[in-house]
Amino acid sequence: QTVVTQEPSFSVSPGGTVTLTCGLSSGSVSTTYYPSWYQQTPGQAPRTLIYSTNTRSSGVPDRFSGSILGNKAALTITGAQADDESDYYCVLYMGSGIWVFGGGTKLTVL
């Protein structure tokens, strides 16, 4: 059973930089998993931030960026703002028509 791992929680100061990661319980994340990232605030549907590792979705500020860092996918927020306080989910495309979501990271900006 493939498990996609994310930090359960993270904290960043306003204006600071934070990097959230997305790993695999077994193996390394690469671009071939087409990692994508979604932002979700309470009671709302997820919003697409990043896809194909590092492509920003339309309308997403450039303070959000995606990459591969070591053996994980990463979402970096540079110059964090108060309204970046959300849950962030990564999802990996495993092939054969199947996706697996990570457990999500709750980001606090304070």
Added chain:
Amino acid sequence: QVTLRESGPALVKPTQTLTLTCTFSGFSLSTSGMCVSWIRQPPGKALEWLARIDWDDDKYYSTSLKTRLTISKDTSKKQVVLIMTNMDPVDTATYYCARISRCVVGSSWHFDYWGQGSLVTVSS
């Protein structure tokens, strides 16, 4: 403008079968490469991918839930239906439908549009 909207019962009893409908606009599921997925989220928990249906009627299911799930489409009505059998309280969740950008070789394999979700509670 692409939109998706989920509909279905807010409450089902344990052991019952859940039928959810995703009604979409702004694209056609008869267009080559189009596909739609269902994703759920229990209260306070993470997202979980459930199923996908493609323009050519190919279907894919979560490994852990495939025995309980059936996905289908009605292209003319612009609807995708998810059926989940033998509902249990642990299936209480908000159920989302989402479009995948393109389901062909070379796709970016991401969910580009989401519905607002439909909360389903399983309780006797």
